[in-house]
Amino acid sequence: MEYYYLKSQGYEEVYGKRILFDTGADGSIFLHNMEKLNIGPMAISEVFISHAHWDYTGGLSDFFKINPVKVYVPSSCRMVHSQGGVIEVKGSLKIYENIFRPANSKV
Numbered sequence: 001m002e003y004y005y006l007k008s009q010g011y012e013e014v015y016g017k018r019i020l021f022d023t024g025a026d027g028s029i030f031l032h033n034m035e036k037l038n039i040g041p042m043a044i045s046e047v048f049i050s051h052a053h054w055d056y057t058g059g060l061s062d063f064f065k066i067n068p069v070k071v072y073v074p075s076s077c078r079m080v081h082s083q084g085g086v087i088e089v090k091g092s093l094k095i096y097e098n099i100f101r102p103a104n105s106k107v
Helices: 027-036 060-066
Strands: 002-006 009-014 017-021 046-048 070-074 086-089 093-096 099-101
Touching: 027 060
Parallel strands: 017 046, 046 070, 070 086
Antiparallel strands: 002 009, 009 017, 093 099
């Protein structure tokens, strides 16, 4: 399992899935940080947004221009659109085998 910290974001590779958690406030800074860590945007399979604040979702539009993947958002996050699909999350959720979103999470 690998984990990289991208300022106010996280990238994790678990069970062959490359998952991005939040995108920070600025897409250009976010993509620059990914480049510095040698993580290509096309390597990301899904995005999880923890909560509907601009400083967690601000990089989404720039990221989606490159890779419009599926994105999981809390029900309070109404402004997110992706060609890969938007999944509104309420309560606990089994995402993959051994990968869960707990009920008390902000996601």
